[in-house]
Amino acid sequence: MGATRAAAALEAAGLPCVAGAPLASRAYWRLGGPAELYLEVDSLDALVRAVQIARAHAIAVTPLGNGSNLLIADAGVPGLVVRLLGQLRDAEIDEATGVARVGAGLLNAVLLKRLERAGWAGLGCLAGVPGTMGGAVRMNAGTALGVLADVLIDVQIVDVDGVVRTLPAAALAMRYRWAELPAGAIVASARVHVHRDPDGAERAAVAHHIARRAATQPLDQPSCGSVFKNPPGDFAGRLIEACGLKGTRVGGAQISDKHANFIVNTGGASAADVLALIRAARGAVFARFGVDLEPEVHAAGAWGVDWPLPPAAAHVPSPGAQP
Numbered sequence: 143m144g145a146t147r148a149a150a151a152l153e154a155a156g157l158p159c160v161a162g163a164p165l166a167s168r169a170y171w172r173l174g175g176p177a178e179l180y181l182e183v184d185s186l187d188a189l190v191r192a193v194q195i196a197r198a199h200a201i202a203v204t205p206l207g208n209g210s211n212l213l214i215a216d217a218g219v220p221g222l223v224v225r226l227l228g229q230l231r232d233a234e235i236d237e238a239t240g241v242a243r244v245g246a247g248l249l250n251a252v253l254l255k256r257l258e259r260a261g262w263a264g265l266g267c268l269a270g271v272p273g274t275m276g277g278a279v280r281m282n283a284g285t286a287l288g289v290l291a292d293v294l295i296d297v298q299i300v301d302v303d304g305v306v307r308t309l310p311a312a313a314l315a316m317r318y319r320w321a322e323l324p325a326g327a328i329v330a331s332a333r334v335h336v337h338r339d340p341d342g343a344e345r346a347a348v349a350h351h352i353a354r355r356a357a358t359q360p361l362d363q364p365s366c367g368s369v370f371k372n373p374p375g376d377f378a379g380r381l382i383e384a385c386g387l388k389g390t391r392v393g394g395a396q397i398s399d400k401h402a403n404f405i406v407n408t409g410g411a412s413a414a415d416v417l418a419l420i421r422a423a424r425g426a427v428f429a430r431f432g433v434d435l436e437p438e439v440h441a442a443g444a445w446g447v448d449w450p451l452p453p454a455a456a457h458v459p460s461p462g463a464q465p
């Protein structure tokens with residue numbers, strides 16, 4: 143009921159949304175159900191109005207970046223799913239200060255290309271991360287070359303009431319694959335430090351890093367990158383592989399035989415298939431090593447289970463059980 147009224151209010155505000163829009167094609171894993179309501183906004187003002195209308199009708203708003211770290215439930219996502227386009231994909235560099243303002247909907251790959259063409263560097267940490275700036279802030283995305291927190295100055299957010307606020311990076315308490323955004327906040331843009339790269343050092347490091355990923359990760363199959371965060375001093379992939387789970391399948395989902403911390407969609411996988419493998423890997427690693435792997439991947443939608451998942455002990459398989 144709230145969603146129907148919210149859809150009518152959005153339409154009246156010049157923000158027509160789509161009811162029941164498929165999301166699988168917008169998520170890297172290529173699976174999951176539809177959005178109850180789906181809206182693409184192309185300006186900060188449109189985003190603010192959409193959030194205010196959703197708030198007034200008591201429906202949740204889920205920001206969708208490039209869907210590269212998102213497990214969307216088979217039952218779909220209740221409420222309003224919002225994607226940031228248009229002006230929210232702009233980037234501008236202040237040449238005098240070396241500060242770039244980047245729209246949260248801008249893809250990392252496009253941003254890096256634009257910076258390089260303009261003779262700037264500084265965001266090599268996002269090379270090969272197939273998301274948007276909004277997703278990068280949310281996840282404190284990064285690689286062996288660094289993390290977004292290294293260069294982030296501040297973020298402009300639209301809070302749950304539809305109020306635009308600027309938060310300094312320090313307020314986000316960024317840590318490994320996590321930023322402490324206020325509940326329900328949507329990042330609209332971020333300001334980051336950039337610098338010149340006269341000797342091409344960053345370009346060379348990025349090229350090396352990209353080649354290494356291609357050799358070690360199943361980049362030709364739909365996935366969400368690393369499913370679990372690495373535990374301190376170890377690697378989730380090493381632990382899962384040591385449990386003999388490489389290649390394990392549930393339905394169309396498989397623990398990659400190239401990199402055990404990747405779950406790939408080999409065709410027709412459901413979110414339930416992926417969740418079963420997540421539980422199997424987590425339970426097996428906990429049973430064998432006593433390490434509780436924490437999912438890095440985010441979940442969206444109506445699951446009928448708790449997310450984040452309960453502690454690993456709940457998933458330890460009984461002897462002889464199949465995943």
Ligand SMILES: Cc1cc2nc3c(=O)[nH]c(=O)nc-3n(C[C@H](O)[C@H](O)[C@H](O)COP(=O)(O)OP(=O)(O)OC[C@H]3O[C@@H](n4cnc5c(N)ncnc54)[C@H](O)[C@@H]3O)c2cc1C
Nearest residue numbers: 207208209210211273274276277278280283284329366367
């Ligand atoms: C092949 C592959 C390799 C990967 N390698 C890496 C890697 O090396 N390092 C790394 O860190 N990650 C990696 N990832 C994971 C993923 O790309 C990152 O987490 C990325 O930052 C997610 O961005 P996104 O725009 O796709 O976000 P989404 O997947 O769309 O969303 C992720 C989370 O962020 C939230 N979100 C998205 N946009 C906003 C916004 N504007 N405001 C507030 N919240 C928002 C979503 O609601 C969700 O909770 C990889 C993924 C794949 C598929």
